[in-house]
Amino acid sequence: MTDNSGGNTIRVRFAPSPTGHLHVGGARTALYNWLYARKTGGVFVLRIEDTDARRSTRESYEGILRGMRWLGLDWDEGPDVGGDYGPYVQSARGVLYHTDASRLIEEGKAYHCFCTPGRLEELKIEQKEKKLPIKYDGLCRGLSVEEADEKIKAGEQHVLRFRMPEEGEARFRDIVRGDCKVANSELDDFVLIKSDGLPTYNFAVVVDDARMKISHVIRGDDHLSNTPRQVHIYLALGYRVPKFVHLPMILGGDRTRLSKRHGAVSIDWYSDQRYLPDAMVNYLALLGWSFDDRQELFSRKALIDRFSLKKVSKNPAMFDNDKMEYINAEHFKKLSPAQKVMHVYHVLKDEGYIPGDFHVDLEKPVDLKLVPGTEPLAGNGAEDGERVEGDGLGRLYLIVSVLGNRLKLLKDAPGHIGYFYKDDYDVDDNAVEIHLMRKEVPERLDRLADSLEGLNYFDRERVEETVRTLADEMKIEAGELIHPSRVALTGGTVSPDIFQVIVLLGREKTVERLRKAAGIAKR
RNA sequence: GGCCCCUUAGUCUAGUGGUCAGGACGCAUGGUUCUCAGCCAUGAAUCAGGGGUUCGACUCCCCUAGGGGCUACCA
Numbered sequence A: 001m002t003d004n005s006g007g008n009t010i011r012v013r014f015a016p017s018p019t020g021h022l023h024v025g026g027a028r029t030a031l032y033n034w035l036y037a038r039k040t041g042g043v044f045v046l047r048i049e050d051t052d053a054r055r056s057t058r059e060s061y062e063g064i065l066r067g068m069r070w071l072g073l074d075w076d077e078g079p080d081v082g083g084d085y086g087p088y089v090q091s092a093r094g095v096l097y098h099t100d101a102s103r104l105i106e107e108g109k110a111y112h113c114f115c116t117p118g119r120l121e122e123l124k125i126e127q128k129e130k131k132l133p134i135k136y137d138g139l140c141r142g143l144s145v146e147e148a149d150e151k152i153k154a155g156e157q158h159v160l161r162f163r164m165p166e167e168g169e170a171r172f173r174d175i176v177r178g179d180c181k182v183a184n185s186e187l188d189d190f191v192l193i194k195s196d197g198l199p200t201y202n203f204a205v206v207v208d209d210a211r212m213k214i215s216h217v218i219r220g221d222d223h224l225s226n227t228p229r230q231v232h233i234y235l236a237l238g239y240r241v242p243k244f245v246h247l248p249m250i251l252g253g254d255r256t257r258l259s260k261r262h263g264a265v266s267i268d269w270y271s272d273q274r275y276l277p278d279a280m281v282n283y284l285a286l287l288g289w290s291f292d293d294r295q296e297l298f299s300r301k302a303l304i305d306r307f308s309l310k311k312v313s314k315n316p317a318m319f320d321n322d323k324m325e326y327i328n329a330e331h332f333k334k335l336s337p338a339q340k341v342m343h344v345y346h347v348l349k350d351e352g353y354i355p356g357d358f359h360v361d362l363e364k365p366v367d368l369k370l371v372p373g374t375e376p377l378a379g380n381g382a383e384d385g386e387r388v389e390g391d392g393l394g395r396l397y398l399i400v401s402v403l404g405n406r407l408k409l410l411k412d413a414p415g416h417i418g419y420f421y422k423d424d425y426d427v428d429d430n431a432v433e434i435h436l437m438r439k440e441v442p443e444r445l446d447r448l449a450d451s452l453e454g455l456n457y458f459d460r461e462r463v464e465e466t467v468r469t470l471a472d473e474m475k476i477e478a479g480e481l482i483h484p485s486r487v488a489l490t491g492g493t494v495s496p497d498i499f500q501v502i503v504l505l506g507r508e509k510t511v512e513r514l515r516k517a518a519g520i521a522k523r
Numbered sequence B: 001g002g003c004c005c006c007u008u009a010g011u012c013u014a015g016u017g018g019u020c021a022g023g024a025c026g027c028a029u030g031g032u033u034c035u036c037a038g039c040c041a042u043g044a045a046u047c048a049g050g051g052g053u054u055c056g057a058c059u060c061c062c063c064u065a066g067g068g069g070c071u072a073c074c075a
Helices: A024-040 A058-071 A094-106 A117-129 A145-153 A201-211 A221-237 A267-272 A277-286 A300-306 A321-334 A337-350 A393-406 A410-420 A429-436 A441-453 A460-473 A478-490 A498-505 A507-522
Strands: A011-014 A043-046 A110-113 A159-162 A169-174 A178-183 A191-193 A216-220 A243-247
Touching: A011 A024, A011 A216, A024 A043, A024 A058, A024 A216, A024 A243, A024 A277, A024 A300, A058 A267, A058 A277, A094 A110, A094 A159, A094 A191, A094 A201, A094 A221, A110 A145, A159 A221, A169 A221, A169 A243, A178 A221, A191 A201, A201 A221, A216 A221, A221 A243, A267 A277, A277 A300, A277 A321, A337 A393, A337 A410, A393 A410, A393 A498, A410 A498, A429 A478, A429 A507, A441 A460, A441 A478, A441 A507, A460 A478, A460 A498, A478 A498, A478 A507, A498 A507
Parallel strands: A011 A043, A216 A243
Antiparallel strands: A110 A159, A159 A191, A169 A178
16 A cells, blocks of 8 residues: 655645544645545555644544545545554654654754743743744753753753754745745744653654655645744754645635634534535635636546646635535536435435335326436336335435425435425425415315316326316416415425425325315415 | 735636636526526626836736734644
8 A cells, every 4th residue: 555665655644633623624635635645646644643632632533534534535544544654643653753852952953941931931021022023042052961961850841942053044845835935043942842741743743744754745824934943853854855835724704714613614514414525525625726717516536637736726715605505516416316315315314204204105107207307217216117116215216306406405305305204394384374374275275185186197297287277267377276285285385396296295195285274274 | 023925806716918807606687487496698796005117017026005824832
């Protein structure tokens, strides 16, 4: 699986810290790494950055993995699958950080610092007041190794700091930003190892990326400013500096950094809402990347095909839920009938709509031509001309087919077609008021019920004919019959083709609901 | 405070030293129809502002403004 034969293998990584759920920003970063790996035949590594012991949790860790699996972003090396460069959890890599830290100390590139948090705090306040750059003043820089060792032996709290060269600058190449450089004078002696013995982010990330042979560091823009520090560490340790790719941030609706208060930013939320993972992947890909000026709907495969780091945008993007829904709807449209039915079936089942409150045996000659103009229903459903079982998948096939593009979010399926399965479907009171509570309605519904009851053949054609004929007889518009019927049968003013609804609801249920509504309307 | 990054319609974006500045979501209007969705057609809406460079700038340079990030013993 892993190829460590040469130094040219492309190796990328997603390195979340388990301090919260997987949000859209993190997911987008993971996705770009994954896409790049899959496109180039490289290796995608998952590494958990849990050096912040206080905030890291097991739940977050599991949640992140769950989110990635839901999105279909599989990793080649990681905490659960292993690999040649493990462990893949920072908390288990302590010895590695200390090995490299020791080298830096020996070479005089890092030094112990015994300044108390209190002193550092005062220093910061003072610098702020004097409007000076806020940076460590290097008090412990001059301590000899012996002096430092003594203090350590005496049990003094200490951290390890990087000895920033006073002259020179750090340079690096970023595929999105171009060449970057920062003068060393802008940087200070930042901390490498915290007093609890754990490495800081900047140190750990370099040691890990270097030792894991990461070739391209693809991450959020918020890390750009830290990159010069990291470059210093790479150089000091004699490691090869990887290529960097800093992705523009994804912003919340108020254009600030994404956080909990922005609501629906968790990948979990989208999976709970039953968005399609492929749609999510598609939309996420578009946040900071585009292929050209025409295509924006991509299958997973097409994305891998087209993806290029060179086309990554520099601009921060806002997550737009409307567009996300649109992309989701487009992906849903493209599913095969069998796939749609499968998805809808699971939703209805999970929400308790299947099995339903009642049984419907569709009558002959109900056939699959029931729905003129829709694509033929394939898969394990009913074949043309075959008898359709009332409660089986066959009826659901027809229902889903009749529903057509009305279903955009799977989560809404019960709302759209629940009345096919339950008697206590939602009723729109306003619709009842407008369409049912009128004196002429009861007679119309009763007469329609009579007509339908007397039909020899209960298929769409006959039903429509019946309704229209009755309307003619009563000298009213067909709509005068259709609208109250829709409310009577579905509880609302919105539904698929009413004749198809009638057929799929079945003669018995249709008549029952029409009569019941007529009864209500009489009052 | 210091440093860094970003700036094309409400949003995501394409774009070249000379284009009617293109597409998509959303929005509006009309058509199809039993409602809604869909589909089709049409429309409103953009180069943040100011200076340069240039025969000519959305495009190159500078400044300003706005937004974001880093400046932590967070990542």
